Amino acid sequence: MTPAARAEAAIELLDAIIAAAREGGAAADTLIARYFRTRRYAGSKDRRAVRDLVFRAIRRAGERPVSGRAALLGLAEDAPELRALFDGSAHGPAPLEVDEPVATAGIASLWLLERFDPALQREELGALLDRAPLDLRVNRLKGTRAEAVAAFPEARETPHAPLGLRLPEGAQVEQSEVWTSGLVEVQDEGSQLLALGCSARPGATIVDLCAGAGGKTLALAADMTDQGRIVASDTDRARLARMAPRLDRAGVSIIEARLLDPNREAEALADLAGASDLVLVDAPCSGTGTWRRNPEARWRLTPERLARFVKLQSHLLDVAVELVAPDGHLVYAVCSLLGEEGREQAAAFEARHSAFVRETVPITAGTAAGPGRLLSPARDGTDGFFIARWRRAC
Incomplete structure (x- = not known):
């Protein structure tokens, strides 16, 4: 896929995600998986690149955008190389028009921001849109945290949960022997606490x-x-x-x-x-x-x-x-x-x-x-x- 085709794919996915959010449909991850099941021509690098565009656009837009195009144009405000892809080339986004709607950046709708617990500072809320780590809980019925660390030498212990491990993004947990044997479960440290x-x-x-x-x-x-x-x-x-x-x-x-x-x-x-x-x-x-x-x-x-x-x-x-x-x-x-x-x-x-x-x-x-x-x-x-x-x- 060309960069322009990746951008157009991201727009199509964002349209589906916006519709699902409005109508109570499937989650973004599910919609992305369905999309690529019917597009076998997209290689692994293409899928990763499109997924990255989609989630960057979602994280940026606090209010639900009017369209996937508006969501991606919002992301393009700070990325001239992305904006340049809206040129009408084959399989890419249509050319830019005057006064097109552009998604505004933000954390959430104003009505929602006002309802966060007062113990939180407003500047803390941005962390809600960071990428989540991959955490594991060691199952004490099957072994110890030391045994799990031996299987994942790149892991580090979670700071609060005594049986937690934190892995780098992209770690293949469910293909590992320690997962199939029941020694570890994927579980955020907060749930463990x-x-x-x-x-x-x-x-x-x-x-x-x-x-x-x-x-x-x-x-x-x-x-x-x-x-x-x-x-x-x-x-x-x-x-x-x-x-x-x-x-x-x-x-x-x-x-x-x-x-x-x-x-x-x-x-x-x-x-x-x-x-x-x-x-x-x-x-x-x-x-x-x-x-x-x-x-x-x-x-x-x-x-x-x-x-x-x-x-x-x-x-x-x-x-x-x-x-x-x-x-x-x-x-x-x-x-x-x-x-x-x-x-x-x-x-x-x-x-x-x-x-x-x-x-x-x-x-x-x-x-x-x-x-x-x-x-x-x-x-x-x-x-x-x-x-x-x-x-x-x-």
Whole structure:
């Protein structure tokens, strides 16, 4: 592909990504993979170059652009060599027109910027659009961090998580023997710290209320040395189904997957009412803490969608309350840095449930944020998370 053809391919992909963001369609990574499956003529260098253009344009534009062309023209404002490709050459972008729309640079929409937790400085928000590192969690059921380092000599230990490793971009993890054997899992250091903050112990009964594909569930099981019981529940059948092969690879036997019906979660979990030593509510949220991985998520979020997330989080916390045993614990987390999903949600929970006593989240990373702690890319080098922890006093 010529440089102009790469630019045109990036425009086509950006158009698809913008439409998906508007209509609730597939993520950028998925759309890029689909695009190149039907274009076998594009070599590996072409694919990398186009992908780089696409994500640079996405990261630059805080507001959802009107078109892929506008998004790439925005990127070209600081890259004359890219702007020169809009010359109408074969397979390239059409020539520039007078007063064409150009995407404006920014972090996010103004309405959204105003909702970030006050513990964050505005200048920190730019780190949300950096490229995310590749982190691994060492599975203590299968071996040690030293054994994993031997397999990845280029890795370095994560600064906060005691079983984490950070690899250079592009490392081939899933082709390695240590991954197929279950010694390592791909998991951001922030997620590892969330699991650590649960203080899971062998023999405990735990409910992971929003388990998804089970990444944090696996970390809890390893901390429990695969002794006890974990009920991993979710309302998403497809995500929950992806857990089974991960359990086999990790050597975990104590996890029971349980599919829930939305708004009828208590019925499906009635056997655990008042009997759980720990309930983890890693709730669905805006995902503002994961923009390093999914920068186009900024274009999907609206005030109405955020309000629905906040309502669901409150509902799930109220479901969790009924499951916690006396002297048991409840941990709430969101991969969000917005105040209303984090500290405000936690404060509202405390106002509704006086039997739950606030506890310190037992991790050293993060910043105090009302009832919990806030992890951020700028300060901690992790995905963004809010984490709070309570004990049921009676």
